[in-house]
Amino acid sequence: MTELRFADAEAPARVVQVVAADALESWLSGQSDGVRAWVAGAGFKAGIGDLLLVPGDAGVAFALAGFGSAKTRARGRFGLAKALGALPAGNWRLAGNLSQAERDEAALGWLLSTYRFDRYRKASSAEGALLALPEGCDEARLLAMVEGEFLTRDLVNTPSSDLGPAELEAAFLALAERFGAATQVIRGDDLLAQNFPMVHAVGRASPRAPRIMSLRWGDSGPSLTLVGKGVCFDTGGLDIKPSAGMLLMKKDMGGAATVMGLAQMIMSLNLPIRLRVIVPAVENAVSGNAMRPRDILNSRKGLTVEVNNTDAEGRLILGDALAWAAEENPEVLISMATLTGSARVAVGPDLAPYYTDDAVMAGALEQAAGPAFDPVWRLPFWEPYEPMIEPGIADLDNAPSGSFAGSITAALFLRRFADHPRYMHFDIYAHQPNDAPGRPKGGVGQGARALLGALPAMLGLE
Structure with a gap:
């Protein structure tokens, strides 16, 4: 884990002067001839994320960080993080005409930019x-x-060779132990005995046994249950993916990773709620006992499901998990999953699309997303598409034919199992395709910070 800390407020620190592009000339008018000459010679225009070190008698006197224009700031998050990440070693403090929201964004962006995934290569000692x-x-x-x-x-970011269902379970149990949470794990053929048939069907082809895990924390307050898709690798099953389609499939447990990250936030801040986290963990593999196209599966809820594509497995394991969660009727039920490519086509990799029928929950999330610098976008549970997930031979179809509305039909499928008026589903990507301020290329959380900010309103804690 990357060490997180701020500089000691009492320690000497050099200044990072934040200057917007339209305020640069005014700021320079109050500086010495030497500073004005240095800035002009460097061609510094205060573009968003630009950094200029200004020399003094004993080395660097201070730094200038460009804040761009209102238009350029609106085109991305954490613009200052680019400049702050390029600062030389030492203690620094921000100065400039920044609102509280802008100071919050600068601090969060800087911390997020310090992330390094160094499990497989030596970290820099600098x-x-x-x-x-x-x-x-x-x-x-x-x-x-x-x-x-x-x-x-x-x-x-951890490859599936080192993060299968057992290793995801170990991380889940370590999180629970850290905060004194109670846990339950059901593995292998015990899934059938305890009525999780779809989790078992998806994971049985792998030598790495499928399982479902539950964490409980907090003994008072409103109840919240988080459910995360934990497909540790997805070959597509017998409807196997092409090789290019498997390159990012180590991230197919991104829903589980995100609800675990959100749970850590909740428990770290000791929010006054009763939290439950459920993660079904499987590997969708190919072998002689793999589920087949047109198999019909039973589910925990009693609904039957025709498997029209073995590569639409995430909604199957989530179906059993959501049915289990709904049996306790929590006040709010939320699922997160890297579920469909259709969601990426609709909103791209940077937005977290979500579904809910509850206007209060949607309003709370939208209000919290901005201050959390965690963008979300609401998509509809469009009921006229319900017949698309009804194959006729079984209650439900896991993969309707055609290429239309794939994210919506998947969400409608999950809603049948959640069967809860205050249900919210996120169809996230969990991957940053290119380096961006505060978000290096690789795994990334989506929606968790927005949810953290929205929970007080969602759960009536305000």
């Missing part, structure tokens, strides 16, 4: 820059959010 906590920022909340995000990133 000391990095340390930023003093900007005025008004909530250090405990920032650290909780970033530590939860880093847990998610570490899990998603």
Whole structure:
């Protein structure tokens, strides 16, 4: 885990002067001839994320960080993180005309940019820059959010050779132990004995036994249950993916990783709720006992499902998990999954699309997403598409024919098992395709910080 800390507020620190592009000329008018000449000679225009080190008698006197224009700031998150990440070692503090939201974004973006996944290569021993906590920022909340995000990133980035169902279980149990949570794990053929037939059907072809895991924390307050898809690798099963389609399939447990990261945030901040986390963990493999196209599966809820594509397995394991969660009727039920390519076609990799029928929950999430710098986008549970998931020979079809509305039909499928008025489903990507400020290429959490901010309103804690 990347060490997270701010510079000691009492320690000497050099200044990072944040200057917007339209304020640069005004700021320069109050500086010495030498500073003006240095800035002009460097061609510094205060574009978003630009950094210029300004020399003094004893080395670097201070740094200039470009804040761009309102238009360029609106085109991306964590623009200052690019500049802050390029600072030389030492203690630094922000200065400039920043709102509280902008200070929060700078602090969060800087912390997120410090992430390194160094499990398979030696980490740099060079000391990095340390930023003093900007005025008004909530250090405990920032650290909780970033530590939860880093847990998610570490899990998603770990290849399936080192993160199968057993290893995901070990990480799940370690998280529970850290916060004193109670756990339950059901594995292998015990899944059939305890009525999780779809989890078993998806995972039985792998020598790495399928399982379902539950964590419980908190003994008072409203109840929240999080369910995350834990497909540790997805070959597609007998409807096997092409090789290019498997390259990112180590991330197919991104829903599980994200709910675990969110759970860590909740428990770290000691929110006054009763939390339950459920993760079905499988590997969708190919062997003689793999589920076949047109098999009909029973489910925990009693609904039958025709398997029209073995590569639509995530909704199967989530179906049993959501049915189990709904039996306790939590006040809010949320699922997260790397479920469909259709969601990526619809909104791309940067937005987390979600579904809910509850206007209060949707409003709370939308209101919280901006301050959390965690964008989300609502898609509809479009009921006229319900017949698309009804094959006739069974109650449900796991993969309707045709290429239309794939994310919506998957969400409608899951809603049949959740059967809960305050249900929310996220169809996330959990991967950053290119380096971006605060988000290096690789695994990434989506929706967790927005949910953390929305939970008080969703659960009536305000």
